Amino acid sequence: MSTRKLLLGAVFSCALSFAGAAAAADMTIGFSQIGSESGWRAAETSVSKIEAEKRGIDLKIADAQQKQENQIKAIRSFIAQGVDAIFVAPVVATGWDDVLGEAKDAEIPVVLLDRTIDTKDDSLYLTAVTSDTVHEGAVAGEWLAKEVAGKDCNVVELQGTVGSSPAINRKKGFDEAIASHSNIKLIRSQTGDFTRTKGKEVMESFIKAEGGGKNICAVYAHNDDMQIGAIQAIKEAGLKPGTDILMVSIDAVPDIFKAMADGEANATVELTPNMAGPAFDAVAAFKADGTVPPKWIQTESKLYLPDTAQAEYEARKDLGY
Amino acid sequence: MSFARSFRLSGTGAPQLATLAVILFANWLVFPEFFDLRMQDGRLFGSLIDVLNRGAPVAILAIGMTLVIATKGVDLSVGAIMAICGAVAATMASDGYSLPVILIAALAVGLVCGLWNGLLVAVLDIQPIIATLILMVTGRGIAQLITEGQIVTFTHQGLIAIAGSSFLGLPMPVVIAVVLGVAAAALVRLTALGLLVESIGVNRTASTYAGVDSRSVLITAYVVSGLCAAVAGIIAASDIRGADANNAGLWLELDAILAVVVGGTSLFGGRFSILLSLVGAMVIQAMNTGILLSGYPPELNLIVKAVVIVVILVVQSPVAGRLTTFFRRR
Structure with a gap:
């Protein structure tokens, strides 16, 4: 056949x-x-x-x-x-x-x-x-700069696997975006290997190391899975992710839309x-x-916010993520 | 054959406990609030608790791994078995089965995996490193099939409670690890089982001629290892409320083997101690947590870890032991 x-x-x-x-x-x-x-x-x-x-x-x-x-x-x-x-x-x-x-x-x-x-x-x-992974990091950084609007903000970063190109580039883009904002400081950066388990473990130690989480204003994760782990760690420490601590990450997988709809995450940048x-x-x-196309077609790195989260979750949940 | 025998056989465990103390002290140096504890939602909260809680899965793997290594074998498949059992538990939880059914199913899968390894090693006489490599490689594929390539998430309160609840302020995974460790140590030391395992590890042929049913003992060791991996897999899935077939338990077989070695069990079979393997698991996790708290750049994680491990192994090596006795005599 x-x-x-x-x-x-x-x-x-x-x-x-x-x-x-x-x-x-x-x-x-x-x-x-x-x-x-x-x-x-x-x-x-x-x-x-x-x-x-x-x-x-x-x-x-x-x-x-x-x-x-x-x-x-x-x-x-x-x-x-x-x-x-x-x-x-x-x-x-x-x-x-x-x-x-x-x-x-x-x-x-x-x-x-x-x-x-x-x-x-x-x-x-x-x-x-x-997609341009440097640009993805920059979109996340720009969102955070706009969100805190000049207020002081200590950021902790959950990096992807050490040495992998998305981890290097997403860090670079974010660093460049916040470089011009002296109010935003990256205070801790550690690898969570792109996984939920490691994201949770690293976030637990960040919370302890930064006065029970009181010094942390925002979490920037190189992917949504680590962010979902971090959300659990923050909740178990008695804090409210999304309210007490701003949460921004990259990928736009269905589960992060669920977290955004529940008010536990603030923004995600799509890797389409x-x-x-x-x-x-x-x-x-x-x-x-x-017609000869350009040698590189860059996909859009779209920022998603909680207002469309429920609809995006419904649209994506059956795509096999 | 008393319980105290387990300590005598493996020495006093002094080098292992000293290592743990040194690492905890080093953690306190890089992070002064390391020993601070407080209550949070009826649960103890602090870095020390993180060490116990995050170390629990490796500690549980180390229980089964100790028995397998004591028979002069090795079980490389435990990480993959964790992924399979976690996938089974998460898939059933999202389908709404009750907790006892989920646990029985996941443990049964772990038992079957262990039985497979045991049969390959004991009946077909395949070298353990090869026999368990089969499941190590295919296991993640099996887990992928169960989860259909997705991260299966669940909101099943019963299963979430396995890693999320606490007993006397301690996280449940810690309680499970301690109970399993003490029960396994009691089982092997209060019965002849421990002696049989050691004799097979020293010389399987001689043990068989001496009337030891080495086939059954070997299979039992791998089955216990499979069951331990199943428990660790259930805890790992419960912890993140989902099963990640690609990453659950990834490389944990190596941490478990390291925990057993740091605990003083010989890779050549024979001498073993389950309780000291638990200490070994805590040594590894205390080091991991210390690295995370230190704020060093992540590029250094593995280097720091490697240096510490080399130092531990050198300090525990027979040559170092002979040197200390030599200097004591002077």
């Missing part, structure tokens, strides 16, 4: 490429997804399917189970099938030149989603759709799982009249 579909798709797309331009509605796109490493990744997969369906695109998803060799195999099979475009969420940054060269020889455009690759030859891919939508549009424009 599926082979027949694949064959049909391949024949179909060949016919179309002969015809010259393919409208979005008739495209077949292969997507080599990393795997299901996190809730966000699962949401990215389901949003990609929804966005493809909206545009009438036949999206074939290959789950690489966190292995590059599986991604390379998937890309080769997409080339053999003659798809119209290939999307890759690369699991690692290096080692893509050969297989992407094969795609280039077959004249199949490649779009990188969510992560980029290290290569000397950037003609190997059409464009990369990623919709990387495929802009990629589909770029490929469609490229196929239709050869």
Whole structure:
């Protein structure tokens, strides 16, 4: 059944490429997804399917189970099938030149989603759709600066995994945003490894180290999961997260919207799982009249506040986060 | 075979208790309010309580790990079993099952995992490090299947109470760890079980020829380890009110092995002490909490930890022991 579909798709797309331009509605796109490493990744997969369906695109998803060799195999099979475009969420940054060269020889455009690759030859891919993690941190910092409006504020930071690029960049963006506000001081910064358990444990020690939490004005967490752990730690210390301590974090997963609706968190910056939508549009424009998209399409880092939290929670809870 | 024997066999435990005291003292140096305690919502509140509470899961893992290591084995799968059992508990809690049903199911899963390891080691004679590696690797996949790749959250008051409630002011995980530790120590020392475990650890073939049913004893050790991991997994899930299949219990098997080693149990099998393994777990957690309180940049966490561990192991090494006796004689 599926082979027949694949064959049909391949024949179909060949016919179309002969015809010259393919409208979005008739495209077949292969997507080599990393795997299901996190809730966000699962949401990215389901949003990609929804966005493809909206545009009438036949999206074939290959789950690489966190292995590059599986991604390379998937890309080769997409080339053999003659798809119209290939999307890759690369699991690692290096080692893509050969297989992407094969795609280039077959004249199949490649779009990188969510992560980029290290290569000397950037003609190997059409464009990369990623978010700017430095900007995410900056949005969080700017929100805090506006919220405290000149009042003194001691911030504690829950960092992501030490040395990981989102942790480095989200710290950098936040630091830059608060640098011009002398009233905002980062008093403690420790890693919570992007997990709820560690976020809770680190927050417990921050509370003890800062006079039972009285010296803390705000918590900035590099992801929502650590923030959810921190919220529990603050509650167990007899304080009110969201009121006594301002809570701002990044990712916009459903559970943080639930916390915002309950008044326990104040703001989150979205890392959108919709990387495929802009990629589909770029490929469609490229196929239709050869419009070459910019090498980097930056997704929006949108700030969400409690007023829309309930609605956003309802909209996101079934996306597989 | 009295209870006091467990202390005599493993020495007095003086090096372990001294290590713990030194680390607690160091914590007090970097953070003067380290020993401050107050009541918060009927629960003791302070850094010392954090050490006990956060150390409880590793302490519970260390109970089972001690028995396994005493048989000259090792159980690498405990972190993954935590993730599986936490996933089972959280999924059932969000489906609204009652607490006893959830606990029985999660413990049963832990028991089955332990039985699997035990059968591979005792019946198929696979080396323990390989046998338990299988579940270590596949376990997280199994947990992912149970949670369907999501972080399953729950609002089940009964399950939340496992980590969230307290007894005599102490957090429940601490009480569970102490009760399990004392019960396990009593079980192995007041019966012949401890002696049988030690004899298998020293020489399995000889023990078998001497009439010890080494197969059953080995399987029992891995089953106890699986059950301990299940308890730790339930506590971890209850603590964050959710099951995170990717991260629950991640690398905790290594902390548990370290706790056992710091507790003075020999990796070559034979000599062991469950109570000192609990002290070992507290040493590790006291160090972790101290690092968090110190305010050092997080890049230093692992370096500080590594240096302290090296010092502990050097101080406890046989060579250091011989050196101290040598200098005492002078």
